[in-house]
Amino acid sequence: MTFRLEARHLACERDDRWLFADLDIEVGSGEIVCIEGPNGSGKTTLLKILSGQLADYRGELYWCGSPMRQVRGDFLANLLYMGHAPGVKAALTPLENLAWYQALAGETGNENARMKALAAVGLMGFEDIPAAQLSAGQQRRIALARLELIERPLWILDEPFTAIDRDGVAEFEQRLLAHARRGGSVLLTTHHDLTPLGELRRIRLGRGAVHAGH
Numbered sequence: 001m002t003f004r005l006e007a008r009h010l011a012c013e014r015d016d017r018w019l020f021a022d023l024d025i026e027v028g029s030g031e032i033v034c035i036e037g038p039n040g041s042g043k044t045t046l047l048k049i050l051s052g053q054l055a056d057y058r059g060e061l062y063w064c065g066s067p068m069r070q071v072r073g074d075f076l077a078n079l080l081y082m083g084h085a086p087g088v089k090a091a092l093t094p095l096e097n098l099a100w101y102q103a104l105a106g107e108t109g110n111e112n113a114r115m116k117a118l119a120a121v122g123l124m125g126f127e128d129i130p131a132a133q134l135s136a137g138q139q140r141r142i143a144l145a146r147l148e149l150i151e152r153p154l155w156i157l158d159e160p161f162t163a164i165d166r167d168g169v170a171e172f173e174q175r176l177l178a179h180a181r182r183g184g185s186v187l188l189t190t191h192h193d194l195t196p197l198g199e200l201r202r203i204r205l206g207r208g209a210v211h212a213g214h
């Protein structure tokens with residue numbers, strides 16, 4: 001399947017200033033797009049708009065060429081969004097967290113697949129320990145196991161590498177690349193330096209560049 005998410009003339013105002021204005025973005029099969037910019041430049045806001053979580057913006061979103069409001073259900077069925085916070089339930093074990101993610105995605109799955117996903121993110125041996133007792137990086141790895149477990153072509157990831165160690169970042173970067181090479185796509189923010197690759201495009205947001213002027 002080939003697909004494309006497009007934003008045209010996107011603009012968003014916060015606190016009487018434009019975070020971005022007249023912004024065009026496209027991401028399609030096989031592409032990785034990294035949104036860069038300093039703290040407060042609007043990266044999280046932009047990813048929330050592109051993943052359909054915010055409505056207070058100007059401009060148009062299209063999924064596979066159709067206006068988003070007409071194809072929202074299809075778009076959401078193809079999207080895996082991972083927010084800034086890891087979104088891990090502290091009282092649940094890694095295995096239970098993965099079962100919970102699957103339930104949210106409308107899937108039942110099986111324990112073998114969940115164990116395989118945990119092994120892939122380096123959590124073998126920790127599967128039955130409540131997440132509250134795991135380190136910040138291990139909790140982030142539980143969240144990242146979703147990428148292994150839930151098959152969605154478009155990944156929108158807000159700071160996915162927070163608290164991940166250097167070797168882990170290199171491994172996850174390879175996972176993003178493998179996803180793109182299988183025809184998937186990734187839209188992400190990260191303060192890590194990603195390896196420059198053919199699949200990677202960068203979009204830079206500025207800080208408080210334009211005042212809204214009312």
Ligand SMILES: Nc1ncnc2c1ncn2[C@@H]1O[C@H](COP(=O)(O)OP(=O)(O)OP(=O)(O)O)[C@@H](O)[C@H]1O
Nearest residue numbers: 014015019037038039040041042043044045046189
């Ligand atoms: N709901 C909101 N209401 C008012 N202002 C907001 C809201 N959400 C975000 N902002 C403001 O918009 C600006 C951009 O925030 P955003 O979280 O998108 O930045 P960011 O580039 O992701 O930052 P960081 O690198 O620190 O994560 C900030 O100044 C923030 O205070």
